[in-house]
Every structure is written in C-alpha cells, then in structure tokens.
Amino acid sequence: MTELPTSTNRKMGLVIDLDTCVGCHACVISCKGWNTENYGAPLSDQDAYGADPSGTFLNRVHSFEVQPAATPSQPDPAAQLIHFPKSCLHCEDAPCVTVCPTGASYKRVEDGIVLVNEDNCIGCGLCAWSCPYGARELDLAEGVMKKCTLCVDRIYNENLPEVDRVPSCVRTCPAGARHFGDLGDPESQVSQLVAERGGMDLMPEMGTKPVNKYLPPRPKDQLDEQIDVLAPLLAPVTQGPGGFLGWLDKALDKLPGHASGQSSGGST
Amino acid sequence: MHPAPSVILFTTLSGLGFGLLTFLGIGYPGVTGWVAFVFYAIAYALAVGGLLASTFHLGRPERALKAFSQWRSSWLSREGLCAVAALLIMGLFAIGAIFLERDWRLLGLLGAGLSLATVFTTSMIYTQLKTIPRWNMALTPVVFLSFSISGGALLAGQESLSIWLLLAAGAVQLAYWAKGDKAFAASGTTIKTATGLGGEGTVRAFEPPHTGSNYLLREFVHVVGRKHAQKLRVIALLLGFGLPIVFLVLPVESSLVKHLMAAFAVLSHMVGAAVSRWLFFAQAEHVVGLYYGKR
Numbered sequence: 001m002t003e004l005p006t007s008t009n010r011k012m013g014l015v016i017d018l019d020t021c022v023g024c025h026a027c028v029i030s031c032k033g034w035n036t037e038n039y040g041a042p043l044s045d046q047d048a049y050g051a052d053p054s055g056t057f058l059n060r061v062h063s064f065e066v067q068p069a070a071t072p073s074q075p076d077p078a079a080q081l082i083h084f085p086k087s088c089l090h091c092e093d094a095p096c097v098t099v100c101p102t103g104a105s106y107k108r109v110e111d112g113i114v115l116v117n118e119d120n121c122i123g124c125g126l127c128a129w130s131c132p133y134g135a136r137e138l139d140l141a142e143g144v145m146k147k148c149t150l151c152v153d154r155i156y157n158e159n160l161p162e163v164d165r166v167p168s169c170v171r172t173c174p175a176g177a178r179h180f181g182d183l184g185d186p187e188s189q190v191s192q193l194v195a196e197r198g199g200m201d202l203m204p205e206m207g208t209k210p211v212n213k214y215l216p217p218r219p220k221d222q223l224d225e226q227i228d229v230l231a232p233l234l235a236p237v238t239q240g241p242g243g244f245l246g247w248l249d250k251a252l253d254k255l256p257g258h259a260s261g262q263s264s265g266g267s268t
Numbered sequence: 269m270h271p272a273p274s275v276i277l278f279t280t281l282s283g284l285g286f287g288l289l290t291f292l293g294i295g296y297p298g299v300t301g302w303v304a305f306v307f308y309a310i311a312y313a314l315a316v317g318g319l320l321a322s323t324f325h326l327g328r329p330e331r332a333l334k335a336f337s338q339w340r341s342s343w344l345s346r347e348g349l350c351a352v353a354a355l356l357i358m359g360l361f362a363i364g365a366i367f368l369e370r371d372w373r374l375l376g377l378l379g380a381g382l383s384l385a386t387v388f389t390t391s392m393i394y395t396q397l398k399t400i401p402r403w404n405m406a407l408t409p410v411v412f413l414s415f416s417i418s419g420g421a422l423l424a425g426q427e428s429l430s431i432w433l434l435l436a437a438g439a440v441q442l443a444y445w446a447k448g449d450k451a452f453a454a455s456g457t458t459i460k461t462a463t464g465l466g467g468e469g470t471v472r473a474f475e476p477p478h479t480g481s482n483y484l485l486r487e488f489v490h491v492v493g494r495k496h497a498q499k500l501r502v503i504a505l506l507l508g509f510g511l512p513i514v515f516l517v518l519p520v521e522s523s524l525v526k527h528l529m530a531a532f533a534v535l536s537h538m539v540g541a542a543v544s545r546w547l548f549f550a551q552a553e554h555v556v557g558l559y560y561g562k563r
Contacts, residue, residue: 003341018465028477053480060477062559064459069468081474082465086559099396101335101344120334123327126344128487129269132399132457134556137483143327200464203555205456206398214464 004097008112011184012150013090013211014170015193019218021177023063023083027169031059031087031148034168039153040118044141056139058148059087059169066217082217085178087169088135088148089202089210090114096127096136096147104145112184112211113152118144132206155180183211269400270490271549274324279390280542282318282351283412285311286383287420289358292365293380296426300369308362310423312355319351343396347389354382387416394548401455402448402552407440411548414440415541418509422534427516434537438509441544445501452553452563462558473561488554489562500547508540 035058036043045055062084068077090107094114097105104120105127107113116127121144128136128145136147151167154160164171170178181190190213193199199213241249288311292299299307323329336352338345358379364370391412394403414437421430459473460466512533520526553563 025477054478054482056483057477060482062473062477063475064463064465065472065474066465067470067472068466069470077469082463084463084465084559086477095398098341099344099393101338101342101348102331103334103338120331121328122331122335124335124344125325125327125487126393128483129554130397130399132462132555134484134488134559138327138487140483145327202464203457203461205461206555216464 004092004094004107005109008092008107008109008184010111010182011090011092011211012111012113012155012181013183013190013213014087014150014167015179015181015183015190015199015213015215016085017177017179017197017215018082018084019177019197019215020175021061021083021085021173022175023061023081024174025061026172026174027085027178028057028059028061030168030172032057034151034154035146035149039149040116041139041142041144041146043146044139046140056137056146058135058137058146059085060134061085068219078220080217080220085169086133086135086202087212088114088150089133089208089212090148090150092209092211093207095130095206095208099126099130101126113150114147115149115152116145116147118142121145132203132208133210150180183213269549269552269554270487271546272325274321276542276545276549278318278322279412280318280538280545281314281321283387283390283416284419284423284538284541285314285316285318286351286354286386287416287418288423289315289354289383289420290380290417291420291424291426293358293361293376293378293383295371295373295376296424296429298371300365300371302366304362304365307424308358308366311358315351315355343389343392347386347393350382350386350389354379354386357382384413384416387412398455399555400552401451401457401555403548404455405444405447405451407444407447410440411437411444415544419537419541422512422530422537425530427530431513431516434509434513438505441505441508448551455555457555457558459558459561462555473559476560484556485560485562489557489560490550491562494550497547497551500543504540504544504547506540507536508544509537511536511540 032043043056043058045053047053048055064082064084066080066082068074068080070077090112091114094107097107097114101124102120102122104117106115106117108115123138123143123145125138128138136145139146154168155165157165166180170180179190179193181188183190183194185191193215194213197215199215201210202214288307292307292311323332326332335345336348339349357375361372361375361379364372388409391409395405395408398404418430418433418437421433459471463471465471515529515533515536518529520529557563
C-alpha cells in the first residue's frame with residue numbers, strides 16, 4: 001500500500017560523516033557487489049567495457065569544492081574538497097512512496113526502511129521523478145526501480161556474524177565515515193553523534209524529513225601560527241656537504257669529464 | 269527533464285481527445301448517427317492512442333493493470349481510473365447517440381466531467397512534484413485544462429467559441445512561461461541546501477560520481493535543445509493559437525473550403541500543442557541536477 005505509515009517503530013538509517021569521508025568509493029563498490037547478488041533484481045551495467053559505460057548504482061559519491069567566505073581572521077581561506085556519498089535517505093515523508101501507482105513502493109512500519117516490491121513495479125519512473133536526492137534508478141535490464149534497501153538482507157541476517165549485520169557500505173568504509181543505527185531513539189549512538197556534531201538534513205525545504213543525517217565537515221585552515229613555529233624546520237635542505245666530503249666533492253669536480261647525473265654545465 | 273516522445277504524444281493527443289469528448293458529452297455538437305460516429309471515432313482514436321503511447325515508456329508494460337490500485341494516494345493511479353471511467357461512460361453515451369439516436373443527458377454530463385477529470389489528474393502527476401519547480405505551480409493544471417478545452421472546442425467544430433478559448437489558452441501559456449522561468453529560483457533550493465555545505469561561502473560540483481552518464485542524468489538533466497527555447501515558444505504560440513484563429517476568422521463562402529480551413533486549424537493547433545508540450549518537459553529542471561552541477 002502506497003500510503004505512508006503515520007509513524008514507524010524505529011527509524012533505521014545512516015549517518016554520514018563528511019569530515020572523515022576520503023572519497024575512496026569503497027562503499028559504492030561494496031554496495032553494488034552485495035546488492036547485485038542478493039535482494040531483488042541484479043544491478044545491471046550497459047556497455048560495461050565499451051565507449052559509453054553506465055549502470056545502476058544505489059550509492060554514489062559526489063565531490064564538491066567549498067570555498068569558505070573570507071573573514072577578518074581568514075582573509076584568504078583555502079578551498080576544501082568534500083566527498084559526498086549519497087544514497088536513499090529513507091525519508092519519513094517519502095514522496096516516492098505516495099506517487100507509486102501500483103503499491104510497489106512502501107515504507108516499513110517496523111523500521112522505517114523504504115523498499116520496492118519489484119514484482120509489482122511497472123517501471124513508470126514516477127518515484128524517481130519525485131525524489132529530490134536521485135536515490136532511485138531504473139534498471140535498464142530489468143525494467144524495475146532499484147534503490148537502497150539499507151541492506152535489509154544483512155541487518156537481520158542471523159547467518160552472518162554479528163559484526164557483519166550492518167549495511168555493506170558501513171561495514172566496508174575504511175575511514176569510519178558511515179554509521180548505522182536507530183535515529184528514532186535519542187539514546188542511540190547515531191542519534192548522539194548527530195546531536196554532538198550538528199547533523200543536518202539535505203534539502204530540508206522539500207519537506208521529506210530524511211532519516212539519514214549528514215555530519216558537516218569541521219572547519220579547517222586554522223594553522224597560521226603553527227606554520228610560523230614549523231618554519232625553521234622547513235629551511236632548505238639542498239645545501240652542499242662540508243668537511244671531507246665537501247673537499248672531495250670539489251676535488252672530483254676539478255677532474256676532467258662530466259660528473260654523472262649532470263647533463264650539461266659541469267666544470268672540467 | 270528528458271522529453272520522451274511517448275509522454276509528449278500521450279499528453280498532447282489524449283488531452284485533445286478528452287477535450288473533444290467533453291464537448292460531445294455536453295452536447296456541443298449534439299450529433300447522432302454517422303456524424304456522431306465520425307466524431308467519436310476521432311475522440312477515441314486520440315484518447316486511447318494517447319493512453320497506449322503512455323505505456324511505451326514503462327519498464328514493465330505487462331504489469332500496467334496494477335497501476336489502477338493506488339487511487340487513494342497516487343495521481344497516476346487516479347488518472348488511470350478516471351480515463352477508463354470516462355471512456356466507458358462516453359462509450360455508452362456514444363452508443364446511444366450513434367445507434368439509437370438517443371441523447372442520455374445525465375450520462376453525457378457525467379462523461380464530460382470524467383473527461384475533464386482525466387485531464388486534471390494527468391496534470392496533477394506533474395504538478396505534485398516539488399522536485400521540479402517549473403511544474404509545481406497552480407498554473408500547470410490550468411495549462412493542461414485550457415489546452416484540452418480549446419483544442420476540444422476546435423475539434424468539435426465550435427468555431428466562435430474556440431476562438432475565445434484559444435485566445436485564453438494562449439494567454440495561460442504566456443503566463444505559465446513567465447512564472448515558470450522564475451520558479452526554480454523561487455523554490456529556494458540551491459546547491460547549498462542540497463549539500464548543506466558552504467555556509468557563507470560558495471559550493472561547486474567538483475567531480476561527478478562517475479565519468480560516464482547514468483539514469484538520473486539521462487532522465488532529469490536535459491540541456492540539449494533548451495537553447496532554442498525562445499524560438500520554439502514563438503513557434504508554439506503561432507502554430508498552436510495564432511494560425512488556428514486566423515483560419516477560423518477568414519471569411520469563406522463554400523463549405524468545402526470552410527471544412528478545409530477547420531482541418532488546417534486543427535492540424536496547426538496539434539503541432540503547436542506538441543511543441544509546447546516538448547518545451548514543458550525539455551525546460552523542466554529537476555533539483556537532482558544540482559548534485560551534478562547541472563540543471
């Protein structure tokens with residue numbers, strides 16, 4: 001049924017730390033790997049080894065350049081590169097669910113995960129149109145809509161070791177930039193992380209009330225005084241050798257023939 | 269948005285078809301027998317042809333029947349139900365008019381109402397999308413309805429009425445373009461709200477996630493062709509409204525020439541409406557483009 005539940009028992013979701021994401025795309029690859037061979041239809045590629053390859057991904061990493069505004073203390077701040085993983089935000093007020101004409105899209109009451117029942121999907125694409133985040137992609141081979149399942153086939157899977165019962169992207173992230181938990185429980189680790197770091201919503205004006213939160217990058221470029229302290233240590237190190245080695249160096253230079261490693265200009 | 273030919277055909281043709289059904293339903297013209305047969309054949313060809321074209325863009329057209337189930341929340345589902353109901357009711361009304369020389373007034377009015385409701389629900393599929401500010405306006409349903417009603421009047425041979433309706437639809441079209449051009453900026457969605465980054469500074473898309481294209485870019489980011497938008501707008505206005513009005517007001521004596529002129533007016537209007545509908549999609553910018561530094 002494509003009506004949204006009025007409330008969900010839990011709000012399972014991701015917290016993504018933009019301060020620590022290094023943009024390695026490991027989450028993209030592990031997501032594609034897990035999800036292409038588990039829940040639902042595989043994530044197909046088209047022209048994978050040709051001139052114009054493309055494919056279905058449930059998680060993509062963008063990179064943005066942020067140029068902070070100049071301030072009296074920072075008249076010429078350096079630009080920052082922010083890597084920005086983006087997948088389904090499992091919105092509380094998910095427009096993708098209500099637009100679905102067949103009831104294939106739904107939001108689960110027990111944990112708030114937004115899923116697609118692929119057997120009912122007609123591939124009209126309207127849910128992807130309604131999503132501001134580009135979280136849904138129509139699989140060209142299968143003709144049905146694919147989206148992040150929050151690895152619903154991992155997180156409750158008792159055949160897996162407990163440490164693996166988190167979404168594949170979270171398990172894989174080498175930087176610890178992705179966190180998984182119940183954002184409806186203010187005592188949960190993810191909720192406390194969001195409170196502590198000022199976690200934010202993407203496009204709050206869309207009224208989608210995303211469950212996933214993003215932790216903003218911490219301010220950087222505050223090293224002016226420390227650079228002065230380090231400056232003496234950064235003095236040039238290309239000075240010539242002294243003592244015996246210096247004498248030897250000069251003596252050898254006086255011998256006929258070019259010194260090795262110098263293509264021209266050597267004295268003879 | 270990618271201007272898919274199937275969706276442009278669908279909304280243009282079925283809009284005209286349901287517009288004609290509306291006029292037939294309210295009894296303008298109140299035709300019976302063979303004349304009625306021709307009118308209903310044209311109306312059904314347009315409406316049903318459009319609906320069939322719309323299934324071509326489905327990934328799984330064989331499951332299309334499931335789309336009738338979610339009328340409580342989905343405008344697409346409501347559109348499907350309204351369309352089928354309108355076609356069934358008007359079908360009954362048409363049988364009465366063609367074969368029994370009967371005018372079942374209530375049935376006709378109900379069918380006319382359902383025909384307009386179909387056009388309205390179609391427009392709401394687009395209007396409801398906050399992600400596309402150019403569509404998310406009260407004027408969008410007015411555009412769809414005014415096109416359908418004026419085109420329907422033209423097809424129904426309501427000459428003097430259709431001149432006024434075409435003028436009104438042209439004015440609505442101009443207002444829609446004027447307001448739509450400001451819609452994205454007015455929505456308040458920027459790359460800053462999309463990423464939450466930047467503070468007082470600036471944010472720029474530096475690297476896309478993939479070097480190649482993807483479904484999102486193909487479906488939502490359509491830049492090619494927008495550069496001719498102003499010329500196409502002039503063409504849409506001239507063909508959709510200007511020429512048909514000229515054809516209608518030209519004083520002609522013979523009824524053959526008169527019919528020929530009406531046919532020209534209809535064809536011109538259809539081409540103009542299709543150009544306008546092409547622009548409706550091609551110029552619509554989806555906010556997801558912000559993540560790619562594209563509109």
